[in-house]
Amino acid sequence: MATKPKLKEQEEEAMLLQGQADILHYTYNFVESMALKCAVELGIADIINSQGQPLTVHQITEKIASPAADIDNLSRLMRFLVQKNLFEATTDTKSGDLLYGLTYSSKWLLRSEEQTLAPLVRLATLPSHVASWLCLSQCIKDGGSGFEKANGFSLYDERSGNQRSCFDEAMACISRIVMKAILSNYRDVFDGVGSIVDVGGGIGISVAEIVKSHPHIRGINFDLPDVVATAPTYPGVTHLGGDMFNVIPNGDVIFMKAILHNWSDEKCVTILKNCRRAIHERKGKIIIVDGVLQPDGDRKMDTVVQRYDLTMMAQTPSGKERTEAEWKKLLSEGGFGRHEIIKIPSFLALIEAYPE
Template sequence: MAKEELGEEEAMLRGQADIWQYMFGFVDSMALKCAVELGIADIINSYGHPIALSQIASSMDSPSPDINCLSRIMRLLVRKGIFISSPHPESGDPLYGLTHSSKWLLREAELSLAPMVIMENHQWPLAPWHCLSRCVKEGGIAFEKAHGSEIWNFASANPEFNNLFNEGMACTSKITIKAILSAYKDGFQGVRSLVDVGGGTGTVVTEIVKAHPHIHGICFDLPHVVATAPKYPGVSHIGGDMFDAIPAADAIFMKWIMHDWSDEDCVKILKNCRKAIPEKNGKVIIVDVVLQPDGEGLFDNTGLVLDLVMVAHTSGGKERTEVEWKKILEEGGFSRYKIIKIPALQSIIEAYPV
């Protein structure tokens, strides 16, 4: 067989392997969800060293766990680098330990992605993904096609989903705020009042106020969201609609808010931000992805994935390149901006009216 034919045959075989891998990509996330639900990382962590499969099984809240099923799930998660496996020095049986990845699955850890894994892999958020082709053919909103209402109305009417969503957002907020506070220390200098627009239950603004006690924090979100928010020192909770008006402050803070909305809606939000801050020294602090479609950075691929999450879960939301950010900022009344890299999935976009 000619060398060219062998090359083509090998390329086609690799292509087939890729499709098999992507076809069953959901299995990785389901195995990850299973590990969180069973508390596998927490069980291993409680021992303080790698442990046997029987020890994992006996520590579960189950009278008769299926060890064969568990071993097959762990085999895949070891292959994916979520856990590590090494032979017992005497018996040779595998001992399972934590990796830097599985440490993010610890449910009681200060920083954990476990609630986000549970939320994103729940049947409600998964259902809209089956509507992507309909969105291409017909337009419209995937979440509404799957559930009969947009995500925010669905959350308002469904307390279980509302709690699931808020817990997922709160865990990512803790991770992001740590990155913000380490890399944006000077950004809060001179800010006496700060409104966290779409602040959920107040996780982020509370941490900002703790680190910068001179700031009065305002957590601003929809009434049904702030209704479940606990009280924090130095933080007020205000219910309202950011499309109507935003409480006045020296600075407006928005983490993972703008990507939920279309360009037109973002411009409306920015214009309301513009009205809420002082002409001089006022600013908007946006924490969001700056998309790098051809980038090789640690989170650049995840940025493209999140862009499709916006298609599945929002009403016109999108991740944006710097060019796209510049356009909506200018239309919203912010003539200057700068992008500040932080050790996180998102960046800080600091925008000023003059």
């Protein structure tokens, strides 16, 4: 009779031990981010890639632009990154030295590649961005942006000089990745389109990729005047400065990637109504590329979108990710009674919406 209570105690002890491990894991989860930041800043993936073969820690150290580079510290970093599958380690059969090579993960850290996440790593780990997370509890207590609470200015005010360049490069790298996923698999969403307006298009990467893939389309990259002033020239693309809360240029299609998640429902409705006025009453449509929360769907992808949801909480006054039901309500209030959500090979989804 005493066996059952003892088993119950053992189960509870095992669960408590696992709970302890979980809390320690989440407490120090930032270590992965900082190690990743370090690898990008040192250009470790680029160093290995430039040699075309796995390298020893001594060979990597020689390529780091510092005469005082610490081999022991680098060895410890590489051991951790290998354990996280960001790099791989093999043993040289002749010397017995460890050789460090790239994995499918570290290939995304190559700064020389068009398809890279290195700029996003740099942006997410900027001191001003990390500081916003330290104010998350204040966001819940008082509302508002953790970014502003931590830094004394908004995320958008930060966009000057080096910070602006970092922001633009990070947004551009995401645009290239997402647009490749869309244009490789869903080219037909742009069939029959004569003109497209990319609202909040930054320096114009997304619309440039669309026009490159569909040369018959006339592209307009629409963003704030100071943003488009720094945009490079692309064939078939016109840069136009303005404010999406006032008026949006006319086009067959209005395209918005990772824009609406920055704003409250009220402001999103204002943007959507301006989109509604900018397209043809019967033939026009909008294409939204944004996160869709899926609590009952793909758990791995939903975790990514939920992280972005908390990022919006930490860094913007009212931004958030939305479920399909929330998107439907928002679109309806903005004048778009029909919509279709298309899953793409990305953490974002493609939403086609049509006027009522």
